[in-house]
Amino acid sequence: MRLLLRRLLDALVLLWLVVTLTFLLLRAAPGDPAALLVPPTATAADAARARARLGLDRPLWVQYARWAGGLLKGDLGESFAQHRPVAELLERALPVSLGLGLSSLALTFLFGIAIGTAQAARRGTTTDTALTIFTTSVYAAPSYWLALALVACFTYGAARWGFPQAMRLPAFGVRDPASTATGFAATADVLRHAILPVITLTAIGAAGIARYTRTIAADLLRADFVRTARAKGLPPRSVYVRHVVTNALPSLIVLFALALPGVLAGSVFVEVVFAWPGMGRLMVDSIFARDYPVVMGAATIYAALVILANLAGDLVLPLVDPRRRA
Amino acid sequence: MTIFQPTVRRRARGALAVLVALVVAAIVVPMLAPTDPRAIGNVLALRFIPPFTSDPSGHWHLLGTDAFGRDLFTRMMLAARISLLVGFAGSLFAGMAGIAVGAVAAWAGGIVDRVAMAVSDALLAIPRLVLLLVAAALWPPGAVMVVLILMFTGWMGVARLVRAEVLGVRTHAYVEAAHALGARQRRVLWRHVLPNALGPAIVAITLGVGSAILLESGLSFLGLGIQPPNPSWGNMIADGREAIVMAPWAALAPGLALIATVTCCTLLGDALSDAGA
Numbered sequence: 245m246r247l248l249l250r251r252l253l254d255a256l257v258l259l260w261l262v263v264t265l266t267f268l269l270l271r272a273a274p275g276d277p278a279a280l281l282v283p284p285t286a287t288a289a290d291a292a293r294a295r296a297r298l299g300l301d302r303p304l305w306v307q308y309a310r311w312a313g314g315l316l317k318g319d320l321g322e323s324f325a326q327h328r329p330v331a332e333l334l335e336r337a338l339p340v341s342l343g344l345g346l347s348s349l350a351l352t353f354l355f356g357i358a359i360g361t362a363q364a365a366r367r368g369t370t371t372d373t374a375l376t377i378f379t380t381s382v383y384a385a386p387s388y389w390l391a392l393a394l395v396a397c398f399t400y401g402a403a404r405w406g407f408p409q410a411m412r413l414p415a416f417g418v419r420d421p422a423s424t425a426t427g428f429a430a431t432a433d434v435l436r437h438a439i440l441p442v443i444t445l446t447a448i449g450a451a452g453i454a455r456y457t458r459t460i461a462a463d464l465l466r467a468d469f470v471r472t473a474r475a476k477g478l479p480p481r482s483v484y485v486r487h488v489v490t491n492a493l494p495s496l497i498v499l500f501a502l503a504l505p506g507v508l509a510g511s512v513f514v515e516v517v518f519a520w521p522g523m524g525r526l527m528v529d530s531i532f533a534r535d536y537p538v539v540m541g542a543a544t545i546y547a548a549l550v551i552l553a554n555l556a557g558d559l560v561l562p563l564v565d566p567r568r569r570a
Numbered sequence: 571m572t573i574f575q576p577t578v579r580r581r582a583r584g585a586l587a588v589l590v591a592l593v594v595a596a597i598v599v600p601m602l603a604p605t606d607p608r609a610i611g612n613v614l615a616l617r618f619i620p621p622f623t624s625d626p627s628g629h630w631h632l633l634g635t636d637a638f639g640r641d642l643f644t645r646m647m648l649a650a651r652i653s654l655l656v657g658f659a660g661s662l663f664a665g666m667a668g669i670a671v672g673a674v675a676a677w678a679g680g681i682v683d684r685v686a687m688a689v690s691d692a693l694l695a696i697p698r699l700v701l702l703l704v705a706a707a708l709w710p711p712g713a714v715m716v717v718l719i720l721m722f723t724g725w726m727g728v729a730r731l732v733r734a735e736v737l738g739v740r741t742h743a744y745v746e747a748a749h750a751l752g753a754r755q756r757r758v759l760w761r762h763v764l765p766n767a768l769g770p771a772i773v774a775i776t777l778g779v780g781s782a783i784l785l786e787s788g789l790s791f792l793g794l795g796i797q798p799p800n801p802s803w804g805n806m807i808a809d810g811r812e813a814i815v816m817a818p819w820a821a822l823a824p825g826l827a828l829i830a831t832v833t834c835c836t837l838l839g840d841a842l843s844d845a846g847a
Binding site for chain 1: 581688689693694695696697699700703704705707709787788791792804807810822825828831833836837
């Protein structure tokens, strides 16, 4: 219990550090957000008024104290560009990214672990080498490129080459703008729109997990306790499940905790290419608009997720790995 | 040590050969090009010529032309210069900064160590892409800025590795002996500790080249990295995006070059880390 409290306290200190660093980074940058908010015909006095209205004319520490004070009360401030509470904008964007991220994360681990363990069991064979080169290449692919390649194939190519209707997939947005469907049909429409983005994220993620799983599993297959298990006549499948997979689990849980926020951040490009109104797009748009409160809010959420995921990983580990129980 | 070594080494040799060929092509091809790969000529006659065909003026195009009628292969090789240089420099400088921070933190200990590690933890808690986007969007873009940003967002991993290694190495008897012989602190760190603590950092820097190239291309794709008319694989894919129906090669070919390059860097890094293990 004391350990848990200590960890929580550490996490909060870290979060405060992150928030402060982001704040300083944003304010250290050249460029005046007020200049982008006033019309091009505005005078210097107009810009000064806009700065005063946003509180940007105050000393840096006053701006910081205001922002941090708001954060403590759960108030993330108001967007410069959209004149709406930042919390409201994030509330709308977060579920889109989370839905995309979590569904591809689940598929990522499913396929990644399956491919990696299959490779480790066949290590040194041609299949293993071919799969290694394949996963390394897919892992090297930029997500926006893979997204465009899928769009070229399943959206435009599908129409040109006469694919069956089920394989013609939409490339933009979360749902069909012309559709008036409700209930089941509306859900099906969203799912159809999610296929290409989820495939993009899953393919790249799964390739990475497969590479990692193969290394862990291959090391474990050479371990003495696996040789002993084989020597005492355990069937290969039992050796695999009882000795290899259970021992690989702790590393994979750490990896899962590390991957969780990465998936959310990794969807930036996918959201940009597929025009999904998630956190990534909100972040990119706000950065271009110098919309500091939104950028700060998004960065805070990303950081909180990373720290929470690490904390959760630390807490779950002793449950699956007796060696970590203090 | 491991049973994969022969295959890994063979694969690494293949990867190195591909990278060397790419570097040579990146230097030579733009020099031999009949027209300036940045200049825009007769757009209407030359745009989107398919791969392996000749344009009306008789020039043959290996990978066709882009939206402005420029030879795609020549531009891709010109982009290779920038991508390889930025990726290599970005990873190297980030690694050097990480080595400096990690070594000093471990050597000095106390408050210096605590502050350095707290800052590194805080920066690691923001996904690198987010940090990169914030930094890239707020300062004026360009190749030098991309390298600086890669350095600023990439030193933390190496710093932790080097710190751990230095803490381990400083307990060895030869370090104590150097102290006992009256060597200065700086000399002990520089001559005795650092050379023995760099192994993991070198592997991390090699593996970092691939991801630095990917990050540079991502920034350029969003318009935050290398600016036109200078080509980078990322901004070439962004240019080709609008024409993905009419001329898919304009977006897909630079991506294939990117994948091949990053794959080779990863295979090399894997071999290096196997050799070190």
